[in-house]
Amino acid sequence: MLLAGETLNMATPVSVLRLPKGPDPNSRGFDPKSPRFIALCRTSIPTSAASEADPEQLQQEQHARSVLRESFLRCLLSMNSKKVQFHMHEKVKLEATFGASDIDVLNFQVSDLHTPIGVQKEALIRCQDVISFTFDV
Amino acid sequence: NYISYNVLTMAMRQTPLTCSGHTRPVVDLAFSGITPYGYFLISACKDGKPMLRQGDTGDWIGTFLGHKGAVWGATLNTDATKAATAAADFTAKVWDAVSGDEVLTLAHKHIVKTVSFTQDSNCLLTGGNDKLLRIYDLSNPEAAPQEISGHTSAIKKALWCNNDKQILSAADDKTIRLWDRSSMEEVKTLKFDTSVSSMEYVTDGEILVITYGKSIAFYNALSLDLIKTVEAPATINSASLHPEKDFFVAGGEDFKLYKFDYGTKEELESYKGHFGPVHCVRFSPDGELYASGSEDGTLRLWQTAVGKTYGLWKCVLPGNSLWALLSSSCRSQYCNLKHAV
Numbered sequence: 001m002l003l004a005g006e007t008l009n010m011a012t013p014v015s016v017l018r019l020p021k022g023p024d025p026n027s028r029g030f031d032p033k034s035p036r037f038i039a040l041c042r043t044s045i046p047t048s049a050a051s052e053a054d055p056e057q058l059q060q061e062q063h064a065r066s067v068l069r070e071s072f073l074r075c076l077l078s079m080n081s082k083k084v085q086f087h088m089h090e091k092v093k094l095e096a097t098f099g100a101s102d103i104d105v106l107n108f109q110v111s112d113l114h115t116p117i118g119v120q121k122e123a124l125i126r127c128q129d130v131i132s133f134t135f136d137v
Numbered sequence: 138n139y140i141s142y143n144v145l146t147m148a149m150r151q152t153p154l155t156c157s158g159h160t161r162p163v164v165d166l167a168f169s170g171i172t173p174y175g176y177f178l179i180s181a182c183k184d185g186k187p188m189l190r191q192g193d194t195g196d197w198i199g200t201f202l203g204h205k206g207a208v209w210g211a212t213l214n215t216d217a218t219k220a221a222t223a224a225a226d227f228t229a230k231v232w233d234a235v236s237g238d239e240v241l242t243l244a245h246k247h248i249v250k251t252v253s254f255t256q257d258s259n260c261l262l263t264g265g266n267d268k269l270l271r272i273y274d275l276s277n278p279e280a281a282p283q284e285i286s287g288h289t290s291a292i293k294k295a296l297w298c299n300n301d302k303q304i305l306s307a308a309d310d311k312t313i314r315l316w317d318r319s320s321m322e323e324v325k326t327l328k329f330d331t332s333v334s335s336m337e338y339v340t341d342g343e344i345l346v347i348t349y350g351k352s353i354a355f356y357n358a359l360s361l362d363l364i365k366t367v368e369a370p371a372t373i374n375s376a377s378l379h380p381e382k383d384f385f386v387a388g389g390e391d392f393k394l395y396k397f398d399y400g401t402k403e404e405l406e407s408y409k410g411h412f413g414p415v416h417c418v419r420f421s422p423d424g425e426l427y428a429s430g431s432e433d434g435t436l437r438l439w440q441t442a443v444g445k446t447y448g449l450w451k452c453v454l455p456g457n458s459l460w461a462l463l464s465s466s467c468r469s470q471y472c473n474l475k476h477a478v
Contacts, residue, residue, distance in 0.1 A: 011150040014444050015451045020195030023158040023188065029199025030189075030237035036174040040218060040235045106202065128203065 028104065076101050084110075084135040086125060092116065096123070098135070149444030153410045156195040156436040160184045163430030165210050166417045168192055169217035176422050177234070179220055180436055181211035187222050189213075189234060192421055193448040195428075195438050199237040203230060209265075210251040210294075214258040221261055223249035229263045231275065241278050245271070251294045255301040262304060264292030270306055270316070285321050287314060294336045298343070298358045305345065305358065307333045313347065315361055325361045334389075335375040335417070342382065348373045353387050353397075367402045369395055375417045379441065380424040386439075388415025388429050394439060410437055 023029065031037060079098040086094045096110035105127050113120040165181035169192070176192035187208045189198045206225035213220050213234060220232040229249045231241040247267035254261055261273045263282075270285040270292065290309035298305050303324065304316040313327040313336065329349055337346040343358040353376045355364040371391035378385045378399065388394045392414060396406040413432030420427045425447050429437050438448070446452040 012453070013150045014152040014440065015453045016152055016154065017449045017451055020154050020156045020190070020438070020449065021197055022156070023197045023200060028202050028237055029197060030235065031198075032236075034198075037235055039174075041233075 078137060079135055082135050084133050086130050087132045087134075088129050089131060094125070096125070101127075151406075151408050151439060151443045152450065153408065153437040153439050154195050154449055155410075156180075156190060156197070156438070157434075158188060158197055158200075159186070159434045159436075161207075161434055162413070162416065162432040163434060163436055164207075164416050166419055166428055166430045166436060167212045168419055168421050168428070169213040170215035171422050172216050174217075177213055177217040178421075178428055178436075179211045179213050179234075180430055181208040181222060182434070183207040185224065185226075187211045187220070189220065189237075190436075192428075193426070195436065195449070201230075201232050201237060201239070203239045203242075204228070206248075209248065212252050212254060214254045215256060216258075219254065219258055221252040221254060223252045223263060223265060225249075229261070229273075231261065241275070243271075243273055243278070243282075248291075250292060251296075253296045255297050257301075260301075262295050262297060264295035264306055264308075266291040268292060268308070270295055270304060272318070283321065285316055287316075287323050288312070293333075296336065296338050298338050298340075298345075303359075305336065305338060307336045307347070313345075313361075327356070327361055334373065337375075337377055337419070339378050339380075339382075341380070344378060344382070346376050346378050346385065348376045348387065348389075351389075353385065355399075365402065367397055370404075370407075374415060375419075377418050377420045377427060379420050380422065384441065386418050386420065386427050388418045388431075390414045392431070394418065394427075394429055394437075408439065411435070 082098055083095060084098045088094060094113060094115055096113040099109035099111060101108050107127060108125045110123050110125055113123040159182040161183035163180050163182050167179050169177040178190045178192045180188050185204045185206055185208055187201045190196060191198060201220060204222065204224040204226055208222050208224045210223035217234050220234040221229060223229050225248045227245050227247060229243045229252050230239055233240050245265060245267060247265055249263055249265035251264045252261060259275055261275055263271045268288045268291060271282040273282045274280060288308040288310055292306050292308045295304060295306040302318055304318060305313060307313045309332055311329045311332055313333060314323055315325045317324050331349050333347055333349045335348045338358055345356040345358040347354045351369050351372055352366050353369060353373055354366045357364060369387055371389050373387045373389035376385055376387035382399055384396055385399050386394060386396050392411045394408045395404060397404050411431040411433050415429050415431050417430040418427055424441055426438050426440055440450055444452055
């Protein structure tokens with residue numbers, strides 16, 4: 001029986017359906033399958049972005065893009081375990097043995113990285129810092 | 138129905154939703170407007186990796202990767218298609234907020250602290266430790282930005298006001314200045330005894346919310362006339378006014394969130410939850426929740442009407458014993474409110 005002046009502390013915590021979803025450790029997110037992405041993402045193909053897309057031109061452009069992409073991926077594959085010279089920003093040149101790229105081509109995994117301040121046994125090179133790279137096929 | 142609201146809050150205890158993922162203090166956060174896909178929240182963090190979240194649930198959507206230093210400021214445009222960030226790597230960046238891709242890097246001469254889009258998203262205002270305000274035309278980013286000088290210390294916050302015709306800036310020189318965008322001249326200055334910790338601009342009603350020391354002050358954003366000042370129990374780092382201007386929330390150095398009645402200035406609630414000082418707090422565009430960012434590296438979402446079904450929160454009747462103690466009129470008012478929500 002509650003007496004006058006007694007305080008009652010029986011407040012129930014509000015229920016939640018679940019906790020907010022946290023970041024995916026393997027990806028930077030922005031799910032391309034989400035309705036918002038599908039509706040809003042500007043296609044990166046210039047021809048199809050135009051209001052009147054010429055289907056033949058679109059086909060040609062798409063073909064060219066596929067060829068370039070495949071060639072780039074094959075290049076990355078053939079670089080595995082080879083010595084590669086990287087030309088970086090600030091006039092830095094590095095040599096390393098190429099290992100692999102991550103899925104978004106944000107980082108390259110390399111070994112025996114020769115830097116101006118010494119040799120790093122294992123390293124990650126940030127792709128946005130790379131201007132170009134060369135290697136013997 | 139004020140009485141029903143009291144019955145509900147008497148019965149229910151606030152359950153904040155914790156958004157984890159950042160590894161260092163969260164120093165800034167911003168909501169977008171309401172879009173056909175809901176509304177969104179961006180958080181700036183000293184770990185250099187600002188994150189985008191769904192506003193009503195706190196669900197992570199993506200991380201903007203590219204900055205090489207602490208991110209001090211972050212903002213979204215109204216329809217959440219673009220994001221902008223200000224960082225210690227001396228750059229401000231503009232991002233596609235749908236794909237997460239970096240669109241522009243704007244080099245500065247010192248740490249950038251604050252970024253703000255105009256309503257049409259065509260211009261970006263930046264400010265930072267070089268004491269200059271810069272206006273970038275995003276349709277012509279190669280062009281040199283317009284520069285406004287005047288502050289004598291690092292700028293911590295800059296924003297557009299008066300339909301993007303004017304600019305408000307707060308700096309470590311203990312002033313807040315109002316500038317005319319077309320003339321680039323200073324229109325008015327507010328001087329304080331201590332550094333202003335935060336500034337929020339409420340478009341509808343042209344109200345400026347400023348925090349300094351333990352005070353939360355409300356000004357008319359056009360005239361910079363003081364409307365009212367409210368004192369909090371602790372040093373406040375950030376405050377936000379509810380869209381309907383009936384409440385405001387504040388957080389600061391004692392790790393707590395405070396909720397005040399804007400009309401009466403009365404402190405209504407205080408909530409513990411964070412494990413470090415609160416650096417930023419903002420109401421969502423629909424006013425149903427507010428988000429806080431803390432030194433503890435988390436964001437927390439708090440309900441405005443505790444116990445209401447919204448987002449991830451679910452309204453459930455309180456336990457039997459408490460229910461039995463309420464008078465029948467209270468109980469029927471509670472049921473009416475539950476049906477209303």
